[in-house]
Amino acid sequence: MDARHKLVDLAAFMDRVNRGEGNPDFRYQAFLEAVKVLGEGGNSRAAAVLEVFSDPTSEPIASATTKAACGAWPGELGESGAN
Amino acid sequence: MRYIEPHGHMVSRTTDDYTAMVSAGCEAVCEPAFWAGFDRSSADGFYDYFCQLTEHEPKRAAKFGLPHYSWLCINPKESEDVGLANEVLSLIPDFMDRPNVLGIGEIGLNKNSRNEVQVLEKHVDLAGSRDQLVLVHTPHLEDKRKGTRLILDVLKSDSRIRPERCIIDHVEEHTIKMVLDEGFWAGMTLYPESKCSPARAIDMLEIYGTDRIWMNSACDWGVSVPLAVPQTILEMRRRGHARDWVDQVAFQNPVAFMRQSPKFQVPSGSH
Numbered sequence: 001m002d003a004r005h006k007l008v009d010l011a012a013f014m015d016r017v018n019r020g021e022g023n024p025d026f027r028y029q030a031f032l033e034a035v036k037v038l039g040e041g042g043n044s045r046a047a048a049v050l051e052v053f054s055d056p057t058s059e060p061i062a063s064a065t066t067k068a069a070c071g072a073w074p075g076e077l078g079e080s081g082a083n
Numbered sequence: 084m085r086y087i088e089p090h091g092h093m094v095s096r097t098t099d100d101y102t103a104m105v106s107a108g109c110e111a112v113c114e115p116a117f118w119a120g121f122d123r124s125s126a127d128g129f130y131d132y133f134c135q136l137t138e139h140e141p142k143r144a145a146k147f148g149l150p151h152y153s154w155l156c157i158n159p160k161e162s163e164d165v166g167l168a169n170e171v172l173s174l175i176p177d178f179m180d181r182p183n184v185l186g187i188g189e190i191g192l193n194k195n196s197r198n199e200v201q202v203l204e205k206h207v208d209l210a211g212s213r214d215q216l217v218l219v220h221t222p223h224l225e226d227k228r229k230g231t232r233l234i235l236d237v238l239k240s241d242s243r244i245r246p247e248r249c250i251i252d253h254v255e256e257h258t259i260k261m262v263l264d265e266g267f268w269a270g271m272t273l274y275p276e277s278k279c280s281p282a283r284a285i286d287m288l289e290i291y292g293t294d295r296i297w298m299n300s301a302c303d304w305g306v307s308v309p310l311a312v313p314q315t316i317l318e319m320r321r322r323g324h325a326r327d328w329v330d331q332v333a334f335q336n337p338v339a340f341m342r343q344s345p346k347f348q349v350p351s352g353s354h
């Protein structure tokens with residue numbers, strides 16, 4: 001029941017986003033990528049979902065322009081503070 | 084039920100929280116230094132905070148019969164200003180010998196910037212030079228995996244730092260393996276929205292075993308649940324885990340890590 005409840009909530013969230021206007025959000029693009037991972041099988045879906053949202057680079061960024069994380073990696077452009 | 088809250092920011096919590104925690108079986112609480120939710124305007128603010136962590140808060144906890152320990156540092160969220168960080172770092176040695184100070188923490192990274200790495204290295208040097216335990220905060224959300232890797236590399240590059248004396252906190256499914264594989268302790272933080280739910284924490288224990296892992300509420304001034312650890316214990320019991328299995332994660336493991344500091348007194352709590 002708990003998983004069913006959460007799944008319907010996610011479906012409603014996606015419908016809500018579709019009803020909205022404006023430009024696609026990079027976080028939602030990452031979300032859609034993560035949803036695909038759920039169908040791939042295996043025993044490490046949670047890690048795979050977290051990886052989709054993660055910064056894939058390995059070097060420290062030049063400077064921290066904000067304190068907060070936003071949930072998904074905005075790409076190199078976002079890292080430079082443009083986002 | 085007995086447990087230890089190895090990561091709670093009690094200066095942000097109420098006396099009701101102390102009552103609830105002790106009533107639920109909490110036998111000791113450990114409080115790492117962290118961000119106040121706003122930037123402190125000078126090193127003096129940190130001096131006062133360190134006094135609060137080492138003098139006032141232990142007295143407040145003692146009124147509820149709860150032993151209180153602390154960890155000192157300038158947190159990564161305020162590490163972008165290296166000048167301020169250097170001033171704060173120079174204050175820490177005078178506090179290290181206070182009776183409730185277990186080590187350096189919660190150090191680490193927030194946005195994985197060069198200055199944050201530099202300040203992390205200085206904290207690691209301080210810990211190495213004084214043979215201190217280390218408690219590490221790993222970054223949030225999209226920054227966690229990269230930040231965890233960078234942190235482990237900094238710790239491993241200092242030959243005085245022994246992994247078994249470092250706890251890497253806030254691990255999730257994509258970071259726990261590298262932490263444990265490289266000999267460090269792993270902390271799982273039970274948060275309502277981010278980090279880790281009770282169900283996921285228990286999943287990780289079932290997958291990776293109960294060695295070198297603890298769980299905490301990291302309760303602070305934000306959305307957090309001071310009773311997250313005992314609530315997770317109830318979930319463990321619902322899944323049918325044995326009392327000893329539960330006790331190892333909730334009590335024996337935090338004791339095993341923290342008693343590496345001679346200042347930590349093992350609670351005599353009944354099982």
Ligand SMILES: [Zn+2]
Pocket residue numbers: 090092115117189220301
């Ligand atoms: Zn914390």
